[in-house]
Amino acid sequence: MRFLDHPILDFNSKDKKLVSFTFEGKTFNGYEGEPIAAALHDNGIKKLRISPKLKRNRGLFCAIGKCSSCLMKVDGIPNIRTCTEPLKQGMKVEYQNIKGDLPEVMS
Amino acid sequence: MKDNYNIVIVGGGPAGLSAALEASKYTDKILLIDENLKAGGQLIKQTHKFFGSKNHHASERGINIAQELIKSIDSDKVEFLSGVSASGFYKPHTLLLEDKERLYRVNSDKFIFATGASENIIPFVNNDLPGVYGAGAVQTLMNLYGVVPGKRVLMIGAGNIGLIVSYQLFQCGVEIAGVVEASPYIGGYSVHAAKLRRMQIPIYTNHSIKAAYGDECVEKAVIAEVDSRWNIIKNTEKEFDVDTICLAVGLTPSTELLSQAGCDMVYVRELCGYVPKHDKFMETSISGVFVAGDASGIEEASAAMLEGRMAGLKACYDIEKFNRSEWINSISHIEFELKSLRSGPHGEKAVNGKKKIDIQR
Ligand SMILES: Cc1cc2nc3c(=O)[nH]c(=O)nc-3n(C[C@H](O)[C@H](O)[C@H](O)COP(=O)(O)OP(=O)(O)OC[C@H]3O[C@@H](n4cnc5c(N)ncnc54)[C@H](O)[C@@H]3O)c2cc1C
Numbered sequence: 001m002r003f004l005d006h007p008i009l010d011f012n013s014k015d016k017k018l019v020s021f022t023f024e025g026k027t028f029n030g031y032e033g034e035p036i037a038a039a040l041h042d043n044g045i046k047k048l049r050i051s052p053k054l055k056r057n058r059g060l061f062c063a064i065g066k067c068s069s070c071l072m073k074v075d076g077i078p079n080i081r082t083c084t085e086p087l088k089q090g091m092k093v094e095y096q097n098i099k100g101d102l103p104e105v106m107s
Numbered sequence: 108m109k110d111n112y113n114i115v116i117v118g119g120g121p122a123g124l125s126a127a128l129e130a131s132k133y134t135d136k137i138l139l140i141d142e143n144l145k146a147g148g149q150l151i152k153q154t155h156k157f158f159g160s161k162n163h164h165a166s167e168r169g170i171n172i173a174q175e176l177i178k179s180i181d182s183d184k185v186e187f188l189s190g191v192s193a194s195g196f197y198k199p200h201t202l203l204l205e206d207k208e209r210l211y212r213v214n215s216d217k218f219i220f221a222t223g224a225s226e227n228i229i230p231f232v233n234n235d236l237p238g239v240y241g242a243g244a245v246q247t248l249m250n251l252y253g254v255v256p257g258k259r260v261l262m263i264g265a266g267n268i269g270l271i272v273s274y275q276l277f278q279c280g281v282e283i284a285g286v287v288e289a290s291p292y293i294g295g296y297s298v299h300a301a302k303l304r305r306m307q308i309p310i311y312t313n314h315s316i317k318a319a320y321g322d323e324c325v326e327k328a329v330i331a332e333v334d335s336r337w338n339i340i341k342n343t344e345k346e347f348d349v350d351t352i353c354l355a356v357g358l359t360p361s362t363e364l365l366s367q368a369g370c371d372m373v374y375v376r377e378l379c380g381y382v383p384k385h386d387k388f389m390e391t392s393i394s395g396v397f398v399a400g401d402a403s404g405i406e407e408a409s410a411a412m413l414e415g416r417m418a419g420l421k422a423c424y425d426i427e428k429f430n431r432s433e434w435i436n437s438i439s440h441i442e443f444e445l446k447s448l449r450s451g452p453h454g455e456k457a458v459n460g461k462k463k464i465d466i467q468r
Contacts, residue, residue: 001255003279008154008168011253031252035144038252046237046256046324057323059237060256063244065142065192066225066361069235077207083247084143084190085207 002042019089036082036093037063037070048072048082052098072096076103112138114217114422115202117193117364120148121408122400123221124176125415126422127185133423135184138213140204142192145251147173148223149401150408152246154278155271158296163409163448170250172408193222196368200395217395217422220365221415224358224379224401229263232318238325242272242355255279257351261328262286263316269355270299273308276353283308284347287330289315289337317344319352328352358405365391365398377460378404386466387442388421389414397422404464406457413445 002011017032023045030039037048037060048070049058061069065084074080075092078100082093113134116123119141127139145151153169164172180187188206195203201212226241228234240256242264248254260281262273265288273283286303291312293300303310313332317339320327332343359380366372370383371392382404383391389399397418400411420437423429449457 001258002253003255006253007278009170009250009253033144034252038248038254041248041256042254048237051235056235057237058235059324060240060244060248061228062226062241063247064225080207083244086144086190 001044019087021087021089021091021093023093024095030087032088033086035063036072036074036080036085036087036091039087040082040093048095050095050098055098071100073100078103110214112136112213112215113426114138114219114419115213115215116140116219116221116419117202118148118221118223118400118402119143119146119187119189120221120223120400120411121150121173121176122223122402122411122415122418123148123219124173124180125412126219126221126397126399126419127187128176128179129416129419130423131181131184133420133427133429137185138188138215139180139185140188140191140193142190144189146177146187146189149243150176152243152250153271153408154250154275157408163444164412169408176412193364196364196396217397217426219389219397219399219415219418219422220362220402221399221411221418222361222364222402224405225361226354227357227359228354229316229356231316233320236319236321236325237323238321238350239319239352239354242268242353245351245353246272246275249275249279255281256353257325257349258282259284259347259349260351260353261316261330261347261349262353262355264288264355264357265293265295265300265310265312266355266357267295267299269353270295270303272353272355274299274302277306277308281351284328284349285309285311285330287314287316288312289333291335311345314345315339316352325350325352358401360402360404362398362402365396365402368393368396370396370398373464375404375460375463377456378464380405382460382464384464384466386468387417388438389418390421390466390468392466395422404457404460409448410445410457413441413448417441417445 019032028043047057063083070082073094073096078096113136116139150169150173318329332340365383399414399418
């Protein structure tokens with residue numbers, strides 16, 4: 001959920017560019033350059049990961065790249081910290097296979 | 108990215124920025140890195156006006172202080188890289204860096220670690236359920252990106268951070284079900300608590316969180332009264348229909364890199380965790396390796412900025428030729444400011460903590 005009116009901050013800048021991305025195959029919108037996790041939250045997606053051992057749902061916790069609760073597969077690459085990874089047009093975001101697979105093509 | 112840096116600074120919060128700013132008065136070829144997208148650390152989320160004396164940026168909003176610092180950085184002298192993490196420190200004075208594409212190293216004689224802090228978590232049933240956030244995470248979402256985490260929040264912790272973030276959530280149109288505090292007293296400043304009371308937000312002292320429930324995300328929170336040793340008292344439970352639980356239960360210094368580097372570390376309760384021993388110039392037990400800000404013990408932004416300046420100034424000393432009296436003047440000035448900042452009851456914890464890790468050189 002986004003809010004537009006804030007007593008101190010301005011989130012209505014015209015420079016913000018709306019882009020589309022997919023999450024688990026479905027298309028969503030977000031703003032270019034914001035963290036992927038913020039765009040997912042705006043779209044009501046809070047479950048970001050499944051824990052390796054006990055298979056428990058995990059969400060965003062620290063949002064500054066320290067806790068590993070938000071690791072996902074982005075454009076085929078696993079273990080991406082979605083809290084610090086900027087959103088780009090056409091990104092493919094998915095749940096990862098617990099620990100993450102080795103991507104097919106490494107450039 | 109060049110090869111030869113005079114100084115490498117890890118962390119672009121108030122401590123790292125101040126270190127860069129101070130050092131750039133005397134030298135160049137400074138590298139400043141941060142793993143987040145924007146510089147400014149915790150400061151860029153603080154929409155409230157700061158406390159303290161005018162000398163220490165009081166009554167300015169954190170976001171504005173951060174902007175000022177960032178604007179003053181001279182890009183000819185300081186190269187700033189965002190989205191880059193430091194992930195290891197090796198002998199002799201080599202730092203391992205990584206971004207999304209590559210892993211590489213950087214050498215320098217002087218390193219300043221201003222890595223800040225990470226948020227604490229407390230034990231309760233289902234504390235890993237999506238919808239349980241650190242207060243800083245909620246602030247990041249809301250004050251940097253304009254996204255709120257949910258509709259109705261239960262805040263855990265009535266220190267300044269808990270009180271301030273509750274108020275900031277309210278400003279964004281989120282309902283606060285209550286603020287829960289295990290101790291009998293509200294730890295934060297009374298001005299912040301009064302703001303919440305005016306909005307009729309209940310503050311439950313002598314209470315703690317017992318459990319969170321929900322299928323995929325938080326749907327309900329259960330709190331209960333605690334005794335003086337913070338044990339839960341039976342049959343005192345209260346339930347709240349909330350979709351978000353926000354933890355403002357303290358910070359721990361982020362010192363993994365310093366510890367891995369081999370600095371002498373000490374657990375100091377007053378400084379909230381393991382911190383590196385350091386001298387009054389912020390130099391650790393490893394020569395040429397400095398620490399500054401929350402990474403050297405949890406305090407406030409004003410202390411972080413002064414410690415950053417001290418480390419930046421000392422790091423230059425061996426690189427550039429100083430006029431000795433000018434140098435002593437600058438050092439004593441920062442020392443004096445730090446002392447006055449830590450005088451009074453609020454600084455007692457820091458003063459006692461710092462005594463335990465002091466290196467006399
Ligand atoms: C809600 C809240 C309210 C506050 N209110 C006040 C107030 O009123 N007055 C006041 O003085 N202070 C206040 N503070 C405290 C103040 O914000 C912090 O003390 C201050 O930001 C600490 O500065 P720092 O530079 O040490 O760390 P930080 O601001 O945490 O910055 C550390 C930086 O290092 C980066 N980093 C960490 N590890 C790595 C790595 N391995 N590689 C690359 N980069 C890394 C991080 O991304 C971060 O940007 C408040 C804090 C909070 C959370």
